[in-house]
Amino acid sequence: MTHVYLAGPILGCTQSEANDWRHYVSATLAPHGVTGVSPLRCEPIIGERYGNGGTDPCFGTARAIASKNYLDVQSCALTLAYMPKTARLSLGTLIELAWAHSLRKPTILVTDDPLLTDHPVVQACAGWVLRDLDSAIEVIVGVLSVYSKEVK
8 A cells, every 4th residue: 555644734633624635535546455554543533623642652743743743754665735815824744845845755736825835945845835625636646556465
Protein backbone atom coordinates (compact mmCIF):
# COMPACT_ATOMS: atom_id res chain seq x y z
CA MET A 1 0.00 0.00 0.00
CA THR A 2 1.04 3.56 -0.74
CA HIS A 3 0.25 6.15 1.92
CA VAL A 4 -0.92 9.77 1.68
CA TYR A 5 -0.79 12.08 4.69
CA LEU A 6 -4.05 13.99 5.15
CA ALA A 7 -3.09 17.37 6.59
CA GLY A 8 -5.82 19.85 7.40
CA PRO A 9 -7.54 21.88 10.09
CA ILE A 10 -7.99 20.26 13.51
CA LEU A 11 -7.63 22.92 16.21
CA GLY A 12 -11.06 24.36 16.99
CA CYS A 13 -12.87 21.86 14.73
CA THR A 14 -15.68 19.53 15.74
CA GLN A 15 -15.12 15.82 15.25
CA SER A 16 -17.16 15.95 12.05
CA GLU A 17 -15.35 19.00 10.64
CA ALA A 18 -11.96 17.43 11.27
CA ASN A 19 -12.76 13.90 10.14
CA ASP A 20 -15.51 13.78 7.50
CA TRP A 21 -13.32 14.94 4.61
CA ARG A 22 -10.52 12.58 5.72
CA HIS A 23 -12.94 9.63 5.76
CA TYR A 24 -14.21 10.58 2.29
CA VAL A 25 -10.70 10.84 0.80
CA SER A 26 -9.55 7.61 2.48
CA ALA A 27 -12.60 5.65 1.30
CA THR A 28 -12.23 6.96 -2.25
CA LEU A 29 -8.50 6.15 -2.42
CA ALA A 30 -8.69 2.66 -0.86
CA PRO A 31 -9.89 0.82 -4.01
CA HIS A 32 -6.81 2.19 -5.78
CA GLY A 33 -4.39 0.73 -3.23
CA VAL A 34 -3.72 4.10 -1.57
CA THR A 35 -4.20 4.58 2.17
CA GLY A 36 -5.03 7.92 3.74
CA VAL A 37 -3.16 8.56 6.99
CA SER A 38 -5.03 10.73 9.48
CA PRO A 39 -3.14 12.71 12.12
CA LEU A 40 -6.16 12.18 14.39
CA ARG A 41 -5.80 8.41 14.69
CA CYS A 42 -4.31 8.67 18.21
CA GLU A 43 -5.92 11.91 19.35
CA PRO A 44 -9.34 11.62 20.99
CA ILE A 45 -11.50 14.72 21.07
CA ILE A 46 -11.97 16.22 24.51
CA GLY A 47 -15.27 18.09 24.71
CA GLU A 48 -17.01 19.51 21.64
CA ARG A 49 -13.92 20.64 19.69
CA TYR A 50 -10.30 19.67 19.27
CA GLY A 51 -8.02 21.78 21.45
CA ASN A 52 -4.28 22.30 21.88
CA GLY A 53 -3.64 18.73 22.96
CA GLY A 54 -3.67 17.78 26.58
CA THR A 55 -1.68 16.13 29.26
CA ASP A 56 -1.56 12.59 27.86
CA PRO A 57 2.24 12.09 27.51
CA CYS A 58 1.78 9.48 24.77
CA PHE A 59 -0.40 11.43 22.34
CA GLY A 60 -1.64 14.66 23.88
CA THR A 61 1.34 16.96 24.30
CA ALA A 62 2.41 19.44 21.65
CA ARG A 63 5.72 17.62 21.17
CA ALA A 64 4.01 14.22 20.87
CA ILE A 65 1.55 15.56 18.29
CA ALA A 66 4.26 17.29 16.24
CA SER A 67 6.57 14.24 16.41
CA LYS A 68 3.84 11.90 15.16
CA ASN A 69 2.81 14.28 12.41
CA TYR A 70 6.40 14.79 11.27
CA LEU A 71 6.88 11.00 11.15
CA ASP A 72 3.74 10.73 9.02
CA VAL A 73 4.88 13.42 6.57
CA GLN A 74 8.29 11.75 6.38
CA SER A 75 6.86 8.24 5.90
CA CYS A 76 4.07 8.93 3.41
CA ALA A 77 4.57 9.12 -0.33
CA LEU A 78 2.60 12.36 -0.68
CA THR A 79 0.97 15.03 1.50
CA LEU A 80 -2.51 16.36 0.80
CA ALA A 81 -3.05 19.68 2.59
CA TYR A 82 -6.74 20.64 2.75
CA MET A 83 -7.25 24.28 3.70
CA PRO A 84 -10.72 25.55 2.76
CA LYS A 85 -11.40 29.25 3.20
CA THR A 86 -14.38 28.45 5.44
CA ALA A 87 -12.07 26.91 8.05
CA ARG A 88 -9.84 28.82 10.41
CA LEU A 89 -6.33 29.17 8.97
CA SER A 90 -4.43 26.05 10.06
CA LEU A 91 -0.86 26.96 10.97
CA GLY A 92 -0.05 23.30 11.61
CA THR A 93 -1.13 22.38 8.09
CA LEU A 94 1.09 25.11 6.64
CA ILE A 95 4.02 23.73 8.62
CA GLU A 96 3.27 20.19 7.41
CA LEU A 97 3.16 21.46 3.82
CA ALA A 98 6.61 23.02 4.34
CA TRP A 99 7.93 19.83 6.00
CA ALA A 100 6.79 17.77 3.00
CA HIS A 101 8.36 20.21 0.57
CA SER A 102 11.66 20.21 2.47
CA LEU A 103 11.61 16.39 2.52
CA ARG A 104 11.10 16.43 -1.27
CA LYS A 105 7.70 14.77 -0.96
CA PRO A 106 5.04 15.61 -3.55
CA THR A 107 2.39 17.96 -2.17
CA ILE A 108 -1.15 18.88 -3.09
CA LEU A 109 -2.80 21.97 -1.61
CA VAL A 110 -6.59 22.06 -1.86
CA THR A 111 -7.93 25.52 -1.14
CA ASP A 112 -10.25 28.23 -2.34
CA ASP A 113 -8.51 30.85 -0.22
CA PRO A 114 -6.69 33.54 -2.26
CA LEU A 115 -4.54 34.32 0.79
CA LEU A 116 -2.95 30.91 0.21
CA THR A 117 -3.19 30.54 -3.57
CA ASP A 118 -1.56 33.93 -4.13
CA HIS A 119 1.22 33.57 -1.55
CA PRO A 120 4.58 32.95 -3.29
CA VAL A 121 6.07 30.74 -0.56
CA VAL A 122 2.93 28.62 -0.31
CA GLN A 123 2.93 28.31 -4.12
CA ALA A 124 6.56 27.17 -4.03
CA CYS A 125 5.78 24.47 -1.46
CA ALA A 126 2.77 23.01 -3.28
CA GLY A 127 3.28 20.80 -6.32
CA TRP A 128 -0.42 21.14 -7.16
CA VAL A 129 -2.85 23.83 -6.04
CA LEU A 130 -6.41 22.63 -6.59
CA ARG A 131 -9.85 23.87 -5.61
CA ASP A 132 -11.57 20.61 -4.59
CA LEU A 133 -10.89 17.23 -3.03
CA ASP A 134 -12.11 15.26 -6.04
CA SER A 135 -9.44 16.87 -8.23
CA ALA A 136 -6.83 16.02 -5.58
CA ILE A 137 -8.03 12.42 -5.50
CA GLU A 138 -7.70 12.27 -9.29
CA VAL A 139 -4.08 13.46 -9.05
CA ILE A 140 -3.27 11.06 -6.21
CA VAL A 141 -4.68 8.06 -8.06
CA GLY A 142 -2.98 9.09 -11.29
CA VAL A 143 0.40 9.61 -9.67
CA LEU A 144 0.50 6.94 -6.94
CA SER A 145 -1.66 4.00 -8.00
CA VAL A 146 1.19 2.67 -10.16
CA TYR A 147 3.23 2.25 -6.95
CA SER A 148 0.45 0.48 -5.04
CA LYS A 149 -0.18 -3.23 -4.84
CA GLU A 150 -2.54 -4.56 -7.42
CA VAL A 151 -6.05 -4.31 -5.94
CA LYS A 152 -8.51 -7.06 -6.85
